[in-house]
Amino acid sequence: xxxxxxxxxxxxxxxxxREALAQAMEADERVFLLGEDIGTYGxxxxxxxxxxxxxGERRVRDTPISELGIVGxxxxxxxxxxxxxxxxxxxxFTAQAMDQIVNQAAKIHFMLGGAxxxxxxxxxxxxxxxxxxxxxxxxxxxxxxxxPGLKVVMPSTxxxxxxxxxxxxxxxxxxxxxxxxxxxxxxxxVPEEATRVRLGETAVRRSGGDVTIVxxxxxVSRALEAAGQLxxxxxxxxxxxxxxxxxxxxxxxxxxxxxxxxALLVQEAPQTGGFMAEVAAAIVESSAFGHLRAPxxxxxxxxxxxxYAPQLERAAVPQTGDIVRRARELVTxx
Amino acid sequence: MDLTKDADAARxxxxxxxxxxxxxxxxxxxxxxxxxxxxxxxxxxxxAVPAGACLALREGDYITSTHRGHGHCIARGARIDAMxxxxxxxxxxxxxxRGGSMHIADVATGNLGANGIVAGGVPIAAGxxxxxxxxxxxxxxxxxxxxxxxxxxxxxxxxxxxAIWDLPVVFxxxxxxxGMSMSVGKAFKVDRLxxxxxxxxxxxxxxxxxxxxxxxxxxxxxxxxxxxxxxPSLVEAVTYRWKGHSKSDKNLYRxxxxxxxWREQDPIVRFERAVAAxxxxxxxxxxxxxxxxxxxxxxxxxxxAPDARADSLADAVYAGSEA
Numbered sequence: 001x002x003x004x005x006x007x008x009x010x011x012x013x014x015x016x017x018r019e020a021l022a023q024a025m026e027a028d029e030r031v032f033l034l035g036e037d038i039g040t041y042g043x044x045x046x047x048x049x050x051x052x053x054x055x056g057e058r059r060v061r062d063t064p065i066s067e068l069g070i071v072g073x074x075x076x077x078x079x080x081x082x083x084x085x086x087x088x089x090x091x092x093f094t095a096q097a098m099d100q101i102v103n104q105a106a107k108i109h110f111m112l113g114g115a116x117x118x119x120x121x122x123x124x125x126x127x128x129x130x131x132x133x134x135x136x137x138x139x140x141x142x143x144x145x146x147x148p149g150l151k152v153v154m155p156s157t158x159x160x161x162x163x164x165x166x167x168x169x170x171x172x173x174x175x176x177x178x179x180x181x182x183x184x185x186x187x188x189x190v191p192e193e194a195t196r197v198r199l200g201e202t203a204v205r206r207s208g209g210d211v212t213i214v215x216x217x218x219x220v221s222r223a224l225e226a227a228g229q230l231x232x233x234x235x236x237x238x239x240x241x242x243x244x245x246x247x248x249x250x251x252x253x254x255x256x257x258x259x260x261x262x263a264l265l266v267q268e269a270p271q272t273g274g275f276m277a278e279v280a281a282a283i284v285e286s287s288a289f290g291h292l293r294a295p296x297x298x299x300x301x302x303x304x305x306x307x308y309a310p311q312l313e314r315a316a317v318p319q320t321g322d323i324v325r326r327a328r329e330l331v332t333x334x
Numbered sequence: 335m336d337l338t339k340d341a342d343a344a345r346x347x348x349x350x351x352x353x354x355x356x357x358x359x360x361x362x363x364x365x366x367x368x369x370x371x372x373x374x375x376x377x378x379x380x381x382a383v384p385a386g387a388c389l390a391l392r393e394g395d396y397i398t399s400t401h402r403g404h405g406h407c408i409a410r411g412a413r414i415d416a417m418x419x420x421x422x423x424x425x426x427x428x429x430x431x432r433g434g435s436m437h438i439a440d441v442a443t444g445n446l447g448a449n450g451i452v453a454g455g456v457p458i459a460a461g462x463x464x465x466x467x468x469x470x471x472x473x474x475x476x477x478x479x480x481x482x483x484x485x486x487x488x489x490x491x492x493x494x495x496x497a498i499w500d501l502p503v504v505f506x507x508x509x510x511x512x513g514m515s516m517s518v519g520k521a522f523k524v525d526r527l528x529x530x531x532x533x534x535x536x537x538x539x540x541x542x543x544x545x546x547x548x549x550x551x552x553x554x555x556x557x558x559x560x561x562x563x564x565x566p567s568l569v570e571a572v573t574y575r576w577k578g579h580s581k582s583d584k585n586l587y588r589x590x591x592x593x594x595x596w597r598e599q600d601p602i603v604r605f606e607r608a609v610a611a612x613x614x615x616x617x618x619x620x621x622x623x624x625x626x627x628x629x630x631x632x633x634x635x636x637x638x639a640p641d642a643r644a645d646s647l648a649d650a651v652y653a654g655s656e657a
Contacts (some may be wrong), residue, residue: 172653
């Protein structure tokens with residue numbers, strides 16, 4: 001008997017996000033959107049598009065440039081029974097809103113002894129590659145992952161952009177969804193139904209026996225591209241995508257590294273204090289330690305602000321060729 | 335409503351102010367005797383503001399509060415035994431010992447929480463107002479904050495959002511003259527903080543914050559306006575904090591004479607005088623005694639309760655993960 005696959009068609013990552021927002025708003029009157037230029041303008045990256053025409057200005061609510069106020073309003077609305085979804089135009093601007101994210105949203109459920117919760121979602125595009133320079137290109141996931149009370153999601157495919165967002169909107173906790181600007185125009189198969197992708201489940205994107213590559217965000221597609229090139233040389237890589245950074249589903253990573261004995265951890269963010277250090281710790285603190293054939297390796301962005309000039313910008317974050325070289329080195333040296 | 339002429343309202347106002355006063359005095363005493371842990375921000379001298387303001391609210395309305403929030407909780411109808419249990423680090427406290435003085439909330443009375451961050455509750459209040467507006471409800475949100483909050487970015491952003499969207503929020507500034515040690519005179523170029531309202535296109539009024547009637551009248555007007563869908567207002571209630579900012583305060587920034595002069599303006603003494611024609615001496619004494627007894631009972635109940643437990647901490651961070 002053939003399993004019936006859910007109906008899929010090809011959507012861009014941005015369209016997938018928009019479809020999740022629309023389906024969530026159709027299904028639940030409590031869901032509404034808040035953000036800068038998300039209405040008639042359609043969002044700085046075109047993500048909300050025509051939603052204001054479908055759901056009206058009250059539920060697709062343009063805000064002044066007041067990130068702290070916007071996130072605070074979402075916290076208050078969530079406390080009062082709504083399901084707000086905030087768009088912060090560039091993830092860099094969350095720095096303006098950190099009090100409401102870190103001191104309020106993340107802690108209220110705990111501080112109040114469980115008497116209240118803050119079911120809100122904050123979507124924000126991160127990452128470099130658009131020539132937008134240091135204040136519009138950061139990868140700040142480690143900031144949020146460090147805060148108990150927040151959940152942190154980084155979708156790397158169109159299907160996950162939809163499914164993880166729907167799961168985030170369902171979640172009774174504040175969820176930070178870090179989308180990637182370079183992925184917005186990438187296409188992929190996306191279910192038509194409002195199919196959830198559970199938070200906290202690492203995806204195995206490719207299986208290979210020589211090295212485990214763990215990557216997040218736009219680095220997932222670069223890792224897959226690198227794995228293809230490595231295969232031509234006879235090196236088989238597994239590529240794992242945590243998708244949810246907090247809570248991290250470490251078991252598939254541990255299992256894969258146990259099998260391959262080699263781990264290459266790839267992130268766009270600067271290395272120091274980055275999330276892949278947490279993944280490295282999860283590996284070496286686990287039973288996979290005894291199976292390691294090589295030191296755990298990280299390939300990260302340089303510890304510099306993202307520069308403007310295209311050649312400098314490329315040099316500041318891992319490229320496919322860098323992943324190929326580092327993986328090859330791990331496999332051939334050890 | 336004339337709080338001084340209506341006997342029930344007079345009694346309720348007086349009982350609320352005395353309960354806040356006795357609660358704060360008890361906390362001060364427990365703290366001084368080493369029986370209470372952490373830090374405390376007491377609102378002695380400011381009782382007229384929450385007492386007058388909360389009488390303008392009804393069931394279903396919301397409040398947001400501050401680090402100096404015991405009075406708001408009490409005036410909104412919180413259980414003082416659960417408040418005291420929280421301060422005494424008990425499992426039966428409002429936050430099960432996880433929040434303490436600065437994070438008491440009482441969802442049952444629409445109290446969305448005290449807040450340890452100055453002005454933190456202001457955009458949250460705007461958001462609660464937005465929820466009401468989106469649902470088409472007629473509830474009102476009162477956001478309490480101090481003079482210090484009025485210079486925070488969060489205050490400006492929250493008040494502006496409420497203003498542009500005509501949200502049902504009443505911003506109540508308890509101007510107690512000091513943001514910790516920074517005096518209002520040094521921190522503001524305007525004479526009255528209510529002048530800031532004009533910048534957001536909303537009404538602003540300054541009232542005697544040691545007179546519950548004046549506070550009640552101003553907040554009632556603002557609540558009616560908000561409930562009718564006509565948007566937010568700012569009420570500045572001028573009052574004074576008798577005690578230090580917190581336990582570390584040595585009062586180096588103000589004079590004994592200044593404190594004495596404000597103690598002469600004790601809101602409770604003034605209100606007792608104002609209700610002399612409405613309540614008998616026995617009525618007044620009964621309010622005072624009821625407050626004293628309620629606080630004593632709260633301490634007794636809280637002391638008898640089990641200590642807060644650490645065994646469930648890790649499961650307490652995320653909603654939906656509690657055992």
